[in-house]
Amino acid sequence: MTASFLDLTSATETSSVNESHFAALRRGEASTDSISSVKLSLVSLPLAAPISDAKVLTGRQKPLLDIAFLFAEIRTEAGFEGVGYSYSKRAGGPGQYVHAKEIAEELLGEDPNDIQRLWTKLVWAGASVGRSGLSTQAVAAIDIALWDLKAKRAGLPLAKLLGAHRDSVQCYNTSGGYLSMSIDEVLDNTRASVERGIGGIKIKVGQPDTKIDLKRVQAIREALGDEFPMMVDANQQWNRSTAIRMGRALEDYGLTWIEEPLDAYDSEGHADLARELATPIATGEMLTSVAEHWDLIRNRSVDFMQPDAPRVGGITPFLKIMSLGEQARIRMAPHFAMEIHLHLAAAYEIDPWVEHFEWLEPLFNEKLEISGGRMIVPNRPGLGFSLSEQAREWALETETFGEAQD
Structure with missing residues (x-):
């Protein structure tokens, strides 16, 4: 079927609106810095002795022996660095680390000051596994590092x-x-x-x-x-x-x-x-x-x-x-x-x-x-x-x- 003039006009306008929208999301003159690298680490903190709470006594969990941490270290072209972490007890730490690796490259070249937008971008990058739980806990380490970086740029405690x-x-x-x-x-x-x-x-x-x-x-x-x-x-x-x-x-x-x-x-x-x-x-x-x-x-x-x-x-x-x-x-x-x-x-x-x-x-x-x-x-x-x-x-x-x- 041949498209009508109105259909073609509508498609052209929609394309123009989309291009304008995506242009608005790109870095503009107000951007002051860009993310050059993201370093992720999976760290296991051993505890001095096994720890038990009521969940252990009811048989739902095993004693806690160590804690898994996901650390994110973010650096920018201007030389600023931010550090953040997430964690998991008993299970899930390696999963956070793997998910963070899947989405980390989404940050490269971005202005680190746009934290709310970057949080949304990262959450949507992994939205197939949900917007809460393990996926957003992986984002947490990065988000916290960005806030650390922003406060350091300002020379202030957070x-x-x-x-x-x-x-x-x-x-x-x-x-x-x-x-x-x-x-x-x-x-x-x-x-x-x-x-x-x-x-x-x-x-x-x-x-x-x-x-x-x-x-x-x-x-x-x-x-x-x-x-x-x-x-x-x-x-x-x-x-x-x-x-x-x-x-x-x-x-x-x-x-x-x-x-x-x-x-x-x-x-x-x-x-x-x-x-x-x-x-x-x-x-x-x-x-x-x-x-x-x-x-x-x-x-x-x-x-x-x-x-x-x-x-x-x-x-x-x-x-x-x-x-x-x-x-x-x-x-x-x-x-x-x-x-x-x-x-x-x-x-x-x-x-x-x-x-x-x-x-x-x-x-x-x-x-x-x-x-x-x-x-x-x-x-x-x-x-x-x-x-x-x-x-x-x-x-x-x-x-x-x-x-x-x-």
């Missing part, structure tokens, strides 16, 4: 680039309170954390025998005193009836929050607990998208939301979660990744907490300062950390895309 509400954040320790540790070990770790200046202590619960949980909570509360901030974490292993019974039994201990009492995706159950219990409810660390966090927020399922920047896809989506949380007046306590979350928590309007894990310290040349129960925002540009030689020795695989500069 918290200051975003606009800080405070120069230090309340911090609590988790790594000393696992179920694989005896009560005496947890007490020793608690004393060491308090002496170091940590401002709160979280211990794991979720034993098949709930009386053991209560005995451990009682011992730690007595050691800390009535006023010292204390949290417990059930790692999603209670059902709704157990959670309400345990929540009521724990009311007398003055806990700052009960964490992950139910399955991470049970927003309705968490909302019921938040209404029924005086103790605040915290959850969110296992969620991998802005939409999943919005479900928690709009249903009033949490008193403390606990997003994880590497898990949700980086700092770019994390900032959207922060905006939603501030609008709903929900407090925040980001999960793990303290080098990243310290800056984000400092930029959150409502006084937050940040989680301390000394496990991560060997990965970096710099250490975060803790004083008076708070973690201090470093005055170094960007995130304020650089990879240690030990981290590079732990690298299982490394690959560079583009031309690395000396």
